[in-house]
Amino acid sequence: MSSLWSAAFIAGAFVFGYIGDRYWVGVLKILSSILSIFSLSLVLFSSDTVLIIAGYVAHALALSCGRIAISITILESIDPEAWGRINSILRGIYWILRGLVVYLLLGMGFGDSIVAIMAAISLGLILTLPEPYYxxxxxxxxxxxxxxxxxxxxxxxxxxxxxxxxxxxxxxxxxxxxxxRDESPLALATSTSLLTLSIELIATPAPSALLKDLGKEGVGLYLAITSILVGIVSIVTPVSRIQSRILLAETIMTISSIALLTTLIENHWGSGLLALLLATASASYQLAELGNYNSYNGLTYGYGSGVYLAVREAGGLVGGILSGIITLSLSYQYALSVAVIVTLASIVIKIYRA
Incomplete structure (x- = not known):
């Protein structure tokens, strides 16, 4: 299901990015609204498997469409010097809200209502976006x-x-x-794609590794707290386009991965340390990816957002598939080993990009 979602997001990012670069933000707003309502209706009110899958695909398309519409509005409404800071704040708010929704879904019996309310808020924000002016x-x-x-x-x-x-x-x-020609936007997007592949190798099998000690509710609470912490870190630690800070975030992500691998091999540390290292890796990835996105916008002057999102998500798609294959056929430790290698490759590409 997640692979199909990623594939739909990639296709949508290419198409909607093309539309957005031609300043048809009004079209994106309408499409995002229609797709969101369609997705919500199918997922919440249908019991047919095929229709539910269609709803998830529509959700991926709605998210890519809405994200590009919001991104273009920011790029058109704010001076380039402030792009990084605003993106950091919005990304942080997104992760905090995501964590709160997960927490509410764990503690309350109104899951459908909460999802519907959040969808309505998102639709309202998208529909009120101003038109760009070149x-x-x-x-x-x-x-x-x-x-x-x-x-x-x-x-x-x-x-x-x-x-x-x-x-x-x-x-x-x-x-x-x-x-x-000083730098290559495509090389930067490729570096980000590898970084996303790496975090998928780290994070996708993580709930299963924590399930034995924490239980389902504990894992859910871990996901909620991690999302909130990632959001807070994104807001208070803006990396903007400063390459030294981005590389520092990627280095911390690499060290966290190695520490995770060592902890699992030693096999005598508790789930608390695992959860802390996973949260550190996730927060570091978000900072590095956000910094890369800001750098990409600086190189392309705000054009080509869809290409960046598609290339980045392609890494997530491959990483999600590989994490399952490696973890099931070998072990989580092997997935972490590959993640470390891929992260280092991402850093090398960034340092030596054309």
Whole structure:
């Protein structure tokens, strides 16, 4: 079911991202509303398995559509310097609300009502989004002109200081190209995809590892508390686009994974330590992913959000499938070992991206 959800989200991110980059946010708002109502109706009021699956697919499409609509609205309404901070706050609020919903579902018998209320609030927020007015386009033009100027400025210096004619023409071209192309958004998205694959290898089998000691209610409480803590950390620890902070978050995630692996191999630590390390890995991932997203927006001037979300979710899809295969055929320890390797690969790609 989760794999189908991820596949639908990926397809939706590509399509809705294309629509959003053409400033048809009104279309996205309508589509998100229709898909949300359709999904909620099928999941809550249908007992047929096929219809419930269709409801989950519609939910994935609604989420990708709504997320892109909100993202574009932020990018169009706020100066680029504030994109990172606003994204951190909104991401934090999302995780806190998610944790509260899980907690309420555990302690109350009004699950359907709570889900319906949260869906209504989300719909209200999406429908009240203002229409964009092409600020990203001006940022993009400004950024492109700035890079062209830098490249031409570097080329002029070479022409003035060198007197060897065509021998240095390749240097001129290289400097001009360097001024136009500093970093690769696709490489950054690929690095994030690997990071997402890694956290899926860590987090997907985690409830089963905790179930024996904590029980179902304990695992549910762990999920709720972790979500709330991740939200708080996202708000109070904004990483923005500062690469050193992003790399620090990824390093902490790697160390947490190694500590988890060591703890499971030693096999004499309690579930409390496991839960703490899992929460640390999850929070570190969220900070790193959010920092990468802000960096991606900075490189693309706010365009291509759908591509980023699709590439990122592709890592989640592969990671979810691999986590099940590795854990069932081998063990959770092997899944953690692969997660450490993949995280390191993600860091290497980011450091040496073109």
């Amino acid at each position: 600020r990203r386009l001006f940022y993009r033009i400004e950024g492109l002109l700035s890079r062209i100027y830098q490249g031409l400025n570097g080329s002029s210096l070479v022409l003035i200081t060198d007197s060897w004619g065509d021998i240095y023409s390749s240097q001129i071209i290289t400097r001009l190209w360097g001024g136009l």
